[in-house]
Amino acid sequence: MKKLVLIGNGMAGIRTIEEIIKREPEQYEITIFGSEPYPNYNRILLSLVLQGDSKVDDIVLNDYDWYKNYGIVLHSGDEVTKVDTENQLVYSSEGKEVPYDKLIFATGSNPFMLPIDGADKEGVIAFRDIKDCETMISTSKSYKKAAVIGGGLLGLEAARGLLNLDMEVDVIHIQDYLMERQLDEPAADMLKKELEDQGMNFLMGKETVKIRGKNRVSSLLFKDGSSIKADLIVMAIGIKPNIALAKEAGLEVERAIVVDDYMQTSAPNVYAVGECVQHRGMVYGLVAPLYEQGKVLAEHITSQTPEQTAGYEGTLLYTQLKVSGVDVFSAGEFVDKEDTKAIRVHDEFEGIYKKVVVRDNKVIGSVLFGDTSDSPRLLDMMKSEQDISEMNKVSILPSEQERGTGESPVVAMAESETICGCNGVCKGDITDAVKTKELSSVQEVTQVTNAGRSCGGCKPLVSDLLEHTLGEEFNKADQKQPMCGCTDHTHEEVQAEIKEKHLTLVREVMNVLEWENKEGCSSCRPAINYYINMVHPLEAEDDANSRFINERVHANIQNDGTFSVVPRMYGGVTNPDELRKIANVADKYNVKMVKVTGGQRLDLLGVNKEDLPGMWEELGMPSGHAYGKAVRTVKTCVGQDFCRFGTQDSIQMGIDIEKKFQGVQTPHKVKMGVSACPRNCAESMIKDIGIVGLQGAWEMYVGGNGGIDLRQGELLCTVETDQEVLDMISAYMQYYRESARYLERTSHWIERLGLEHVKAVVVDDKKRQAELIERMETTLSTFNEPWEQIIQDGKIKQDYYEVKVTS
């Protein structure tokens, strides 16, 4: 076996080895030297370690077992000190002497330290490796004031980490705006404001000339004569290729080690990849080009015909990153010049800035701040040098609304578009892997394709793509969201436990599931109470104290502490008798306003709580449930009895639906509408369930919403008889009751599950449909008209409605 030696145990070098092993696992006997005492880790994520979000182990890319499994000899903590290119030997600081057939330099770069007076003092560090992180963490325990020199990406990440360590942080930048290599001035200003809000202090246009202090640093002096105090100084002004060893070995070196398109240096059998490399005059510091180089080199040195492999041609530079929680993307030439024009979107409300720079009808650069979802498309346009002269310029940066459906941008992406820029993984690579290797989590996709393995910025896209590719099989488990701050359990887990362990009391659920906050809160308790009642309708003990006041006293609380009363009027139909009673009651109890609601009911507003039971008694009408997470109203149009166009008896249908389902508890309110023809006078298309009459048939639309997120209902099915309408509503609503999270409207629920899935369960699967209907019938059998119940129960009246008056 031929001997391959790698100098440098970092990301670029190890990726090259991975690519080699992938092609020819048996071709080389591999030895690796690395100066740091760790296996290969993800340097890009060091800031997470500093910020306390991850531990060193979490960012390890290849653990020691990986080296062992592939028979790789790793000398970590041992540096190569001399290379003899004539006899093909390397020598290490610990006295090792290793011969090679092929040698790869992947020595990376070193942080650039300002050569100023005092830079060698204790407390002056860089931000480059795990040791620097450890120094910052330990310093923060005994010192308070930190200064970061450099307002580039690295400096800002260091500053964010130091803030998390509870230090006061001054960021000193020599330029007038931040991250000038990635951002233009407006974007940089937005970033600066955001970071100031997070607690960073900026000193712009300042040049540091001296670091003062006895042994340890105590202050910084600037060129303009001003100074600041600091206990810790992090220099993050840039990096310089680590080329000392290569120089000594006699390789051709300019700014970095000079290589050709096959990553070959001036010496035979000696190659170089990564930040230490200069290719066609360019030195790269981003991971994507380095990985491309690794691929080219691996192909070249494993091929039987190395001269015929594809060479490296350079990389279009772009960055996509998160700076302190803000999404930033920048690519190509993004600064305006005389021969360029730009398309801009600047939304100060949402903190979004987008700029696309165009020259000769081609996109040549872009900066996106706050929302980077356009980046794959823009990059594609840049790479393919697409002519945009025929395009509507506005459509290059579509707004959220125009994009419409809230669909993830991955859906519209071409198979060849890049998802993971760091690792050069395109959409097609991921969908293929998901299908052929049956992947079901983001983690698995990362393991198999490398997508998301470096900066991690593309993980939301990977997740969307996974969900899109798998459809209903998508496992959201690794994106688990707890119910509230009182517990780690998700809504689904709580519901499953209630079922499995047969829990029927709110308190019991919190005990058994070991709620961290023992008494729960106003978010989780109503949810638990709902799930208990839904899962065990016959046995559940309703917990009045886990109900929001509206559902506890069966009226809507208003801003002044009074309540409103909405009596039930089935289908929105009333009569003079009812109206007289309502008028009398309104007079007697000094109702402040009588108002027709959006659901065609009458609302009596401004009622004192203690008057509620009396009013209900005099009205003699059932509760309209206008206050509940429950079936509310069924809005109807006039229909065939009176309307010239009506083709169905919408009023009777509405009344039948409302009588059957009134008061059923649901995860969130459920509003319905029945229209007698497609003119839709009852606005059926924006109801949770909307029924539309046709000649001899009913259409059932679902998932409509006229509220915050306006959504048009989608056709679930078309049925012929009134009974079928009632059955379909039963099955659909029961499925919503069982699978939605508490407080999830049907519109959001159906987007999460997908219409096709819901159709498959409630329309196509007749067995499940029948079971759902049966469970709904059980629930309906427990219905008690609440107002009547309260009128009859003196104890409830006394406990919940009476006010004590003393003097």
Place this chain on the structure above:
Amino acid sequence: MEKTARKVDAGPVEDFTVKIGKEVLIGDLKLAVFRLAEDEFHTIKNECPHKKGPLTEGMISGEHVFCPLHNWKIDITDGQVEEPDEGCVQTFKTEIIDNNVYITV
């Protein structure tokens, strides 16, 4: 104008439900009385410092009540508003004497 503190009888303990607030009116003064356990009573002014929501109608969790209007979380025992909101509700000494609840106002 009476300025001196006095004890007012708010009635027998059975009139108060555990973990359900009860409004007690003493003249113009609107109070929220909370019975957290069999023999644990607390009284605070029945007015959220935010928008004057009636705290008696709030959901009770442990020693806190959530205002029914905008979900502010208030400590029933000392009247302090939980962060990130700010403020304080006036508290009133409450004791049980011979099975009756007395509030000092």
